[in-house]
Amino acid sequence: MTTTTTPEPEPDPAQVRQQVASMLMPGVxxxxxAKAKLEAGVGGIFITSWADPxxxxxxxxxxxxxxxxxxxPFDVAIDFEGGRVQRFSHILGDHPAPRDLAATMSMEEVEAKAQEIGQxxxxxxxTVDFAPVIDVDGGGLEVVGDRSFSQDxxxxxxxxxAFARGLQRAGVHPVFKHYPGHGRASGDTHLGEAITPPLPELMGHxxxxxxxxxVQAPGAAVMVGHxxxxxxxxxxxxxSLNNHAYGLLRNHHKFDGMAYTDDLTGMAAISNTMSIEQAVPKALAAGADQALWSSASDINAVIDACVHAVETGEIHPYRLQSGAQRVAHRLDSMQ
Incomplete structure (x- = not known):
């Protein structure tokens, strides 16, 4: 008896391009x-700190x-944590740093403050706030410091x-950062390579x-650090480029929300060794749902690089489908 198998249909190039574009969040x-990048099909835009107010x-x-x-529908993201990381505070408001919030307010009050910010x-x-930072302070890193709520x-x-729930109540998507924890790293990923304690130590702290x-703020997103x-x-x-990190997130923590990368161009931990056209496909292949970057770029060149990565198998079809579907679900929820 002869058996035949039906070959997998060839992916539609237009659909592949649309899917990879939806998984990108460039700075504007x-x-x-912003209009040009959205017309290219990106799923979201990031308002940089140097953008036109x-x-x-x-x-x-x-x-x-x-x-x-x-x-x-498309997402619009910003960095707004309170304290030293709150972009355009003269327009959006001026609020205390997370450490000060935790020192002076109950969790209910912090939730209310975050709702005020979100409004x-x-x-x-x-629609997206790259906050709150939930790194544990205590490693002496200036890049963390008062951006962390606590050393506990x-x-x-x-x-x-609590902060995330407040943003959610205002209709803003919170993003926990910087997974799997920047607080005790050897340095600042803005400046170069930063190495954390070994994984077993991270698990316990x-x-x-x-x-x-x-568990306490279901529906929030996460940012994977460098x-x-x-x-x-x-x-x-x-x-951010390591499939094992996304595997830990999905399989160990059972996290099923959106996973963003940290900035792939404005931070030397990545930009010292690769271009944006190299970094974005690697991030998507590893497990990111949306690749984030801030520096000027040719958006179509980045999309082309991602399409090529799909065609060559660097980005697995399942990875493309799962990421694009998660983005589509997120954007559908906005309508």
Whole structure:
């Protein structure tokens, strides 16, 4: 008896291009820049700290006008944690750092404060806040410091979850960062390679806030940082490009929300060794649902590089489907 197998259908090139584009979140600096990148099909845009403030305030040339012109749902993200990381605070409001919030407020009060922040972001068309930081302070790193709620892992997670719930109540998508924990890394990923303690040590300390927060604020997203984790995969690849980091997130923590990378161009831990056209396909192949970057780039060149990675098998078809479906679900929820 002869058996035959039906070959897998060839993927539709237009669909592949649409899917990979949806998994990108480039930085934008102006209305026209944002419009061009959205017209290329990206699923979201990131308002950089050096963007034209008119993108948030100018009638007919702001985010609301952009939504009307583009005519499809898309995310608009910003870094707004409070304290030293709160972009355009003269427009969006000025709020205390996370450490100060935890020192002076109950968790219910922090949730209310985050809702206040979220309401301001939402009023200006912003749908994703790359906050809260739930790294555990205590490693002496200036890049963490008062951006962390606490040196106690469980308090860091509890307060982070309260902040996330407040954003959610305002209709803004919170993003826990920087998985799997930057607090005790050897350096700042903005400046170069940063190595965490070995994975077993992370499991007993730095990963605890993520475990707490994922349970207490379901539906939130996560940002995977650029730290190298000994014992996680080859112990050389930054977590944001490391399929073992995403495997830990999905399989160990049972996290099923959106996973973003940290900035792939504005941080030397990545940009010292690869271009954006190299980094983005690696991130998507590893498990990121949306690759984030801030620096100027040729959006079509990045999309082309991702399409090529699909065609050559670097990005597995299942990986493309799962990431694109998660983005589609996120965007559908906005309608």
């Amino acid at each position: 600096v102006s209305y026209d820049d 008119n993108l948030l305030t100018e009638p007919g040339r702001d985010i609301h006008a952009l939504r009307a012109e583009i005519g499809r 301001s972001l939402s009023a200006h068309g912003i 892992p469980r308090l860091a997670g509890d307060y982070g979850a 730095d990963l605890i806030p993520f475990e707490e927060a994922f 730290m190298v984790v000994p014992g996680l995969g080859d112990g050389i690849t930054p977590a």
